[in-house]
Amino acid sequence: MRVVNVGLIGAGTVGCGVIKILNQNKEIIESRTGISLNLTKIADSDLNRKRPVKLPKRKVTKDARDLIKDNSIDIVIELVGGTTIAKDFVLESIKNGKHVVTANKALLAHHGKAIFAEAAKKGVEVGFEASVGGGIPIIKATQESYAANNILSIHGIMNGTSNYILSTMTEHGYEFEDVLKEAQEKGYAEADPSFDIDGVDAAHKLSILIMLSFGTFLNFDKIPVEGIRNITSLDIAYADELGYQIKLLAIAKSREDGLEAGVYPTLVKKGTQLADVSGAFNAIYVVGDAVGPTMLYGMGAGMMPTASAVVGDVIQIAKHLALENTHLTTPSPYGNKINSSLIKTSEITTKYYLRFQTADIPGILGKITSSLGKHNISIESVIQKSRHLGGGDVPIVIMTHEAKEKNLLSALKEISKFKAITGKTNFIRIEEL
Ligand code: HSE
Numbered sequence: 001m002r003v004v005n006v007g008l009i010g011a012g013t014v015g016c017g018v019i020k021i022l023n024q025n026k027e028i029i030e031s032r033t034g035i036s037l038n039l040t041k042i043a044d045s046d047l048n049r050k051r052p053v054k055l056p057k058r059k060v061t062k063d064a065r066d067l068i069k070d071n072s073i074d075i076v077i078e079l080v081g082g083t084t085i086a087k088d089f090v091l092e093s094i095k096n097g098k099h100v101v102t103a104n105k106a107l108l109a110h111h112g113k114a115i116f117a118e119a120a121k122k123g124v125e126v127g128f129e130a131s132v133g134g135g136i137p138i139i140k141a142t143q144e145s146y147a148a149n150n151i152l153s154i155h156g157i158m159n160g161t162s163n164y165i166l167s168t169m170t171e172h173g174y175e176f177e178d179v180l181k182e183a184q185e186k187g188y189a190e191a192d193p194s195f196d197i198d199g200v201d202a203a204h205k206l207s208i209l210i211m212l213s214f215g216t217f218l219n220f221d222k223i224p225v226e227g228i229r230n231i232t233s234l235d236i237a238y239a240d241e242l243g244y245q246i247k248l249l250a251i252a253k254s255r256e257d258g259l260e261a262g263v264y265p266t267l268v269k270k271g272t273q274l275a276d277v278s279g280a281f282n283a284i285y286v287v288g289d290a291v292g293p294t295m296l297y298g299m300g301a302g303m304m305p306t307a308s309a310v311v312g313d314v315i316q317i318a319k320h321l322a323l324e325n326t327h328l329t330t331p332s333p334y335g336n337k338i339n340s341s342l343i344k345t346s347e348i349t350t351k352y353y354l355r356f357q358t359a360d361i362p363g364i365l366g367k368i369t370s371s372l373g374k375h376n377i378s379i380e381s382v383i384q385k386s387r388h389l390g391g392g393d394v395p396i397v398i399m400t401h402e403a404k405e406k407n408l409l410s411a412l413k414e415i416s417k418f419k420a421i422t423g424k425t426n427f428i429r430i431e432e433l
Helices: 013-024 026-033 085-095 105-122 138-145 160-172 176-185 200-214 233-241 303-322 364-374 405-416
Strands: 002-009 035-043 075-078 099-102 151-157 244-255 258-269 281-288 292-299 349-359 379-384 393-400 426-431
Touching (some): 075 303, 105 200, 138 200, 160 176, 160 281, 244 426, 349 364, 364 379
Parallel strands (some): 002 075, 075 099
Antiparallel strands (some): 151 244, 151 281, 349 393
């Protein structure tokens, strides 16, 4: 049987999942592929911490270079995370002629262009299925199954932690801060949890899907990103009353004049597929010009789902090695066909949910609506109830028809100067899917 040697850098949660799968599913992998995956070395800077699997002593090392430089290793799995040392490990492995499998979305979002260029130069593969949507096969789908399509749009719930927080707030009426701790305890969160709740992790993943779907390496810092810190249980209750749920969506839409892209909390209609994705689950809704709407759903985080995607990539590369056929997974841009310049958020047109905090005085609703009207924003519905916010303040909730964001921002600037406005206005975009 053909033997393919694999080295693993990073024996953390996902790394341990990889070790577990390679042990427990050895037979099924061998019978499906005719290949034996031989995990020959495992590198981790901390060999003493408690782990769900035992690391075989004769295989472990503290020095990742022991395996990067080992000529017998065919595939290096990088599960260190981050964009500093992980970048060195990946580039050094490629330079040493090794195929690489990584789950590192931050690394690819920031340095994907350089990594794929180096891989193409050396004729090696880079597998990155686990970088987006954990165990969901969205990378393979985008590279292969959707390859006949012009991708029209992507709407993804791609951060399990923030989806867990929003779902729990919706279900129990809790406030954001109370749920965050629980999500961290469940082990879904990034090392820096602000990446989860401020939308950065979802934006890393979005930039990878944009690279594959629209053939462009966006400058990551240019992607507009908003998180869920400002979402209150009050907004969730009003959204519910209006027939919506609040989700943190990563969105990319192809337009003639460019690419609309961003990560932000969004109202989605209850009963639609994305609205029903709850807990730490992820879902990616992709529309192609030939295939129409599709949705992939599954666990976007966690030890075994993410390890499943990592080992899937290792198997795919091992199969190519066995066939002596290097099948480059390097994304190839579409050339000039697609206009992928990023459209400014101020230029997008959508419907909005607005919540004003005002003093309970006569005439304030009229003043707000006339300012919106003056800026060409028409109103779909208004809710004003005596739900007191404390200090005699009341919320006014308005749903708009489609409006240009720059007009909305001008109106909100004008309204914020009214004496009766006593707090920051919360505005949330609405996506009709
Ligand atoms: N922190 C990420 C999440 C893990 O919550 O979805 C997977 O990237």
